[in-house]
Amino acid sequence: MQENRSPIMDRIAEANKAATTGIDAKDIKDWITIYIMGKAYTVPADLTILTAMEYAGYKFVRGVGCRQGFCGACATVFRKKGDYKLQTGMACQTRAEDGMYLVQIPFSPAEKAEYDITKEPYEASVFIKYYPEVTRCVSCNTCTKACPQDLEVMDYIQAAIRGAFDSLSEVSFDCIQCGLCAIRCPAEIVQYNVAQLGRRMYGRYGQGVPEHLRKRVKEIAEGKFKQDMEKIIKCSTEELRKIYTEREKEPE
């Protein structure tokens, strides 16, 4: 994509840092038409859905976050021109295309159970108790197709049903909780909340306390850093600044 881009596209890309400012409209040669909630807008080509919407005049108060594909706030549902498939993605990571129909899903109204993991048994029954709809899964895999993180969503729901906390945690680890799986699921399962319950249980009961952490806590309790701490407390601001600047850093 990058290599084939015309110079004007590079200028547009540069301007995308703030889509509504930067380049003059008369300098833009490539335009596309997108339909935001059914209304047509002509926007420069090569923008993400998010910046294209901002170009069209939308101002996001919710439904936007990190703009880097990490936070899961800008879930979008769209159809491409001539394609019957309903598709999903993060608005900040998906390129707007000519003829695209789209809408933002800033929030998914999902069931979120309240529980105390210290009072629950480390068994599959915890999922049945708080999210009984997991057993309605027909293995259609629609959730997996909807996931912008390319997670095997259905696989982790199946892992929940059989109480495989380890595999659930591993498969769902990169979930950004955008909610698109839950919006698409014909069985009305709230996959991401199920996964969170599973990871919490696994963290508490499945993984155990790591040895290095146990060791360090013990060292602290025994006063390993007591002297250093007392030294720091007595430092002046200037001395503190010096210590901070010259501190040992992790390699980048």
Added chain:
Amino acid sequence: MTTTKTETPKLTGTENIKIPYYPGCTLKTTAKNFENSAVAAARALGIELLEIPRWNCCGTVFSLTDDDLIHHVASVRNFIRVQEMNDYGLVKNENRLVTLCAMCFNTLKSTNLRVKNNAEDLKKINDLMYREENYGGKVEVLHFLELLKSLGFEKIRDRVKKPLKGLKIAPYYGCMILRPQEIGIDDPEDPTIQRDLLLSLGADSVDTPYKRVCCGSYQTVKEKNIVAELAYDILSHARKEGAEAMATVCPLCAFNLDHRQKEVKASHSDFEEIPVFYVTQLMAIAFALENECYGFDQNYVDPRPLLASKSLIK
């Protein structure tokens, strides 16, 4: 998967057989004793039950509705996983898929039959799963009992180290491995496959006409008492015929016959508790496998006093 260390016996022609195995959710939760004992017993016979990777729910209860294809997707997806095991070399030209749970067996085999006989249904299901490779209809769904029968009960007798001498067991079949006839593994009216297995283990098999009477199935969720009444008939009849315990291969039957004895006792003062085994637990005992695979803690009626009285366990 929980594994149990067992010695590998020398059995001509049966070493290192690796067969795709479908567990199902119950075998991983309330019927771990069924899985652990079966996997260990199979290993003792030189058969490695290889859990299929990324398996999903069987679909639980075969949908009889004509146009309800979505409820067959789950089963077919599992068949694709068996194909993948062959593609990736986990097994070699092995299209058999072995199940333990009678319900999973029934659902998987019924679905397989339907899509094998109906190309249009299969195409629709394959199209829906466009991200997967197509299912080619080659998988053969097998119940563990059928696998044992094909191995030959004589071979099983050869492996027995501690014959279940004097132990009187009434085999109970339920419906799921017998009906409908097109997928059943035995005569639906007079099944004998568990009897043959029990005899090869050295036990006495007690025949009762109640061996194929419904256990009440999922009524157990909302109508405990219906199930308790059926269990009372099935169990007390077996007792009357001289049985000291029951044997089954269905986790739902096992639950209804074993755990519902609590309700049976409450409504029938004359009722005497009777242990309910998975037949594979009995295999593990007869093969003298290590104790961990027995899993008697998950049985409601503790079978250990009975086994101890026959000097089969300490």
